[in-house]
Amino acid sequence: MRLTQLLDYLSPGQGGRIVAIHVAEDLRRRLVALGLKPGNHIEVVRRGFFKGPLQVRIGTTDIIIRRCDARHIEIAV
Numbered sequence: 001m002r003l004t005q006l007l008d009y010l011s012p013g014q015g016g017r018i019v020a021i022h023v024a025e026d027l028r029r030r031l032v033a034l035g036l037k038p039g040n041h042i043e044v045v046r047r048g049f050f051k052g053p054l055q056v057r058i059g060t061t062d063i064i065i066r067r068c069d070a071r072h073i074e075i076a077v
Helices: 025-033
Strands: 004-006 016-019 039-049 052-056 061-065 073-076
Touching: 016 025
Parallel strands: none
Antiparallel strands: 004 073, 016 039, 016 073, 039 052, 052 061
């Protein structure tokens, strides 16, 4: 059994495989277009201060994602 965690709770340097994205369909399509697909490896690079956005890395691409959206992305660590 694999341990899952929400992307919002990972610290810089931590990462894992995306298991599921629990958002509305329009936001899901946008995130998938950015590379956030189930099965892809994702790593947290930096966390913004005062509940700011997260900088995440998927492959060689860095993406800034709102923390409220990161709460809906399930990661297998």
